[in-house]
């Protein structure tokens with residue numbers, strides 16, 4: 066038998082029935098629900114008189130539509146309150162565990178899954194959210210699903226899926242000081258394009274990936290969907306096992322040891338075949354930011370915006386449009402661009418390690434007077450851990466607002482918007498037109514780069530910050 070990829074190994078272990086033409090019915094080990102798509106799935110189930118097949122494998126938490134204002138409750142953002150109570154009612158009706166506001170386990174669904182040990186190596190997991198790919202960093206087969214797939218999975222604990230093609234992105238070399246997994250991810254998308262992964266499952270491998278901490282791997286995998294791929298995966302290793310050990314829903318004691326023994330088999334065989342292989346020289350990656358309205362509009366901080374006059378055909382129009390929306394000149398240095406807002410948060414960069422990296426730059430500095438800057442921890446547990454270390458005080462002393470856990474300004478589904486034409490440096494994953502509010506302008510960056518921009522008042526290289 067030919068060698069198998071990591072993805073194949075997890076897939077094969079979950080096939081309930083082969084359906085032909087590459088399709089199979091797969092067992093789904095975990096299902097996560099959030100207030101936007103999850104509340105809708107549960108309402109659909111109720112309306113159709115369906116029962117949840119295995120409520121113990123389903124977990125819910127409000128994140129998108131809840132306010133992150135200090136002292137908030139579920140009704141602080143009134144339009145979102147309806148979704149919050151629908152999620153609560155649905156969870157209660159079907160006997161699903163809900164991590165509610167103020168409780169350990171509440172937070173952005175993709176932060177909570179790994180943090181609580183709900184997502185584990187070798188498992189299959191779905192969630193009605195495109196950034197479910199984040200969880201592949203633990204060596205799990207994870208998929209963002211649509212509403213009918215979500216209902217199917219709730220009702221049957223299975224999903225009918227077509228095996229994707231395989232793509233391996235091999236990253237070699239040590240990241241330079243000041244360069245993070247976020248910069249690497251943006252660099253990769255900038256290089257390959259936002260549709261490079263369509264139809265593929267991505268595996269990240271190589272010495273750079275092996276050297277990344279698990280939380281940094283989560284950041285990298287989070288951006289896989291911005292490459293067009295539904296899932297990204299990293300082979301679990303000693304770092305993964307150490308990360309998982311002791312988490313609330315992870316196996317404990319002898320069960321954990323037995324699980325680790327099985328998890329050690331979860332890697333692509335040396336002779337596994339990939340449909341596409343890409344090599345990335347990670348040692349040359351610089352701190353990277355986006356200039357335009359797609360994550361593929363990524364450039365090194367010391368580079369210039371593109372010039373449509375030097376591009377051909379449709380590409381030129383798209384560049385001109387993006388520059389116009391962003392209020393930027395063609396062929397101009399991106400560094401020095403003045404900034405109005407800074408948002409540190411989202412399922413990309415709101416874990417404890419991200420907040421530590423941000424605090425390291427913020428310590429002893431001040432947010433520029435014209436800038437408004439927020440730090441939104443990814444989960445209740447992240448918030449508590451950060452406060453126990455005094456990070457909230459570092460941020461407050463530097464002039465940042467310290468907020469409650471949730472998606473916050475990432476997609477503005479909770480009314481927290483960047484004002485029209487204001488420019489925001491954001492640690493999130495999407496800079497689409499109107500993403501952070503109508504006419505809002507978003508530059509994606511790492512937490513350290515976002516703090517550097519907040520302090521300088523303009524986009525700048527964190528490595529040269531005064």
Ligand SMILES: CC(C)[C@H](C(=O)O)[C@@H](O)C(=O)O
Pocket residue numbers: 101102129193194195196209476
């Ligand atoms: C609202 C939700 C379904 C959506 C997603 O699928 O990703 C959101 O989380 C996003 O980041 O755009």
Ligand code: SF4
Pocket residue numbers: 128129173174175194196411412413471472475476493494
């Ligand atoms: S933080 Fe942003 S990207 Fe992540 S799930 Fe929430 S809205 Fe989507």
